[in-house]
Amino acid sequence: MRARTRAWLAGLVVRRIQTKGIDLTQLSFIPEPTKVPLQRDGVDPLPRLAELRATDPVHRLDLPFDFAVYLITGQDETRAVLAERTRFSNDIRHLFPGTGPANAGDIGGLGFADAPVHTRLRKILTPEFTMRRLARLEPAIEATVAARLDALAAAGPPADLARELSFPVPFQTICELLGLDLSDRDEFARLGSARFDATGGAAAAFGAVSVQRAFLMDAVARQRVEPGPGLIGQIIREEGDAISDRDLAGLVDGVFTGGYETTAGMISLSTMVLLRDPAYAAVVRDGTRAEVDRAVEELLRYLSVVQVAFPRFAREDMDLLGTPLRAGDVVIASLSGANRDPYSAGADPDAFDPARVPTSGHLAFGHGVHRCIGAELARMELRIVLPALLRRFPDLAVAVPQQELAFRQLSFVYGVDELPVTF
Numbered sequence: 070m071r072a073r074t075r076a077w078l079a080g081l082v083v084r085r086i087q088t089k090g091i092d093l094t095q096l097s098f099i100p101e102p103t104k105v106p107l108q109r110d111g112v113d114p115l116p117r118l119a120e121l122r123a124t125d126p127v128h129r130l131d132l133p134f135d136f137a138v139y140l141i142t143g144q145d146e147t148r149a150v151l152a153e154r155t156r157f158s159n160d161i162r163h164l165f166p167g168t169g170p171a172n173a174g175d176i177g178g179l180g181f182a183d184a185p186v187h188t189r190l191r192k193i194l195t196p197e198f199t200m201r202r203l204a205r206l207e208p209a210i211e212a213t214v215a216a217r218l219d220a221l222a223a224a225g226p227p228a229d230l231a232r233e234l235s236f237p238v239p240f241q242t243i244c245e246l247l248g249l250d251l252s253d254r255d256e257f258a259r260l261g262s263a264r265f266d267a268t269g270g271a272a273a274a275f276g277a278v279s280v281q282r283a284f285l286m287d288a289v290a291r292q293r294v295e296p297g298p299g300l301i302g303q304i305i306r307e308e309g310d311a312i313s314d315r316d317l318a319g320l321v322d323g324v325f326t327g328g329y330e331t332t333a334g335m336i337s338l339s340t341m342v343l344l345r346d347p348a349y350a351a352v353v354r355d356g357t358r359a360e361v362d363r364a365v366e367e368l369l370r371y372l373s374v375v376q377v378a379f380p381r382f383a384r385e386d387m388d389l390l391g392t393p394l395r396a397g398d399v400v401i402a403s404l405s406g407a408n409r410d411p412y413s414a415g416a417d418p419d420a421f422d423p424a425r426v427p428t429s430g431h432l433a434f435g436h437g438v439h440r441c442i443g444a445e446l447a448r449m450e451l452r453i454v455l456p457a458l459l460r461r462f463p464d465l466a467v468a469v470p471q472q473e474l475a476f477r478q479l480s481f482v483y484g485v486d487e488l489p490v491t492f
């Protein structure tokens with residue numbers, strides 16, 4: 070009976086992931102302890118995460134599955150697991166009965182793929198994310214930011230910073246990167262807002278995901294005939310028929326999903342944190358390039374908007390820093406936990422310190438072969454948008470107390486969908 074219940078619950082999770090991506094908000098049966106890495110108090114992780122890091126850094130979650138799920142919360146454990154190439158797999162297809170290798174792209178692109186598929190697909194994307202290629206995007210990002218700051222000024226005060234700035238900047242940046250033309254962008258934006266807007270009900274959101282995929286397939290097919298100036302056209306020029314429209318649309322969808330809400334979350338939450346103290350805002354508004362870069366790194370560490378890394382599956386029975394794991398067990402790395410580890414972050418890891426130089430770097434972009442491919446692009450966007458915002462609006466302030474803001478609940482990517490500001 071217990072086995073049947075487990076199978077039924079596992080089936081529910083899998084169906085939900087298949088239809089809506091990984092969003093646990095609707096899974097009310099998940100036991101409280103498992104929600105810990107996704108819950109926060111404002112921008113801070115819950116104290117329980119620090120307790121676990123100190124007392125049980127490889128913590129077995131109480132879940133009704135036939136395999137064990139472990140939550141790791143420390144910097145060392147996280148680095149050790151994410152750096153593993155052979156003993157862990159990212160491939161979740163064994164949870165999706167009936168899916169073959171050809172369907173890997175449907176499930177989640179790079180993040181859920183292993184070598185050799187991951188190596189092949191990542192190699193196709195990498196040249197587009199080098200500093201040299203990204204430098205070409207800089208003027209476009211600056212122009213987008215300037216236009217969005219004008220839009221913010223026209224909308225208020227008060228105005229919604231998330232709507233006017235935090236979402237449009239990464240959206241336009243990714244469209245520029247991909248080489249979508251202006252009419253495509255309007256259509257894509259319309260689909261994108263349906264995808265992330267729950268007011269139309271779940272069915273509308275599910276519909277929008279598949280319509281968005283279909284839209285990308287269509288954009289890829291059109292560029293196959295006439296390759297455009299961005300990433301889609303470049304890949305078509307370099308790969309030709311070696312990459313199918315479907316694989317390419319999947320890669321593009323992964324880039325969009327990976328780079329949109331993450332960067333938007335960072336822009337809104339960073340603004341909130343910088344406005345807590347005029348001295349913080351001054352560093353970013355008036356600081357040297359090195360000071361701004363350091364503050365951006367600290368914001369990435371402190372906010373850790375991607376709360377957990379992609380799940381890792383043990384390929385074999387093994388010992389993980391003293392804990393025995395069986396083949397098939399799952400490890401969830403809490404990046405917000407690891408980034409507040411005093412061992413690596415340095416003194417007072419729960420404090421925001423724009424001049425901090427962490428003892429051993431941070432893990433906001435992950436680590437190892439799946440480390441975020443868009444890290445340099447995200448840094449570039451933040452380095453452009455945050456100083457420009459603070460310079461343009463010297464009296465910028467969040468319009469409501471923090472406890473009135475609607476922070477995301479149980480979302481893998483943390484953030485706020487609205488941020489009312491005055492200026």
Ligand code: HEM
Binds near residue numbers: 328446
């Ligand atoms: C501040 C913004 C961002 C944060 C915090 C972030 C964070 C992350 C993290 C933690 C991972 C997973 C690492 C792992 O499980 O090992 C990841 C993977 C990924 N990110 Fe980002 N990301 C950001 C922006 C972007 C941007 C701008 C893009 C592209 C335009 C992007 C595209 C991707 C892709 C394609 C992957 C999968 C890489 C792979 O599996 O090989 N991300 N990101």
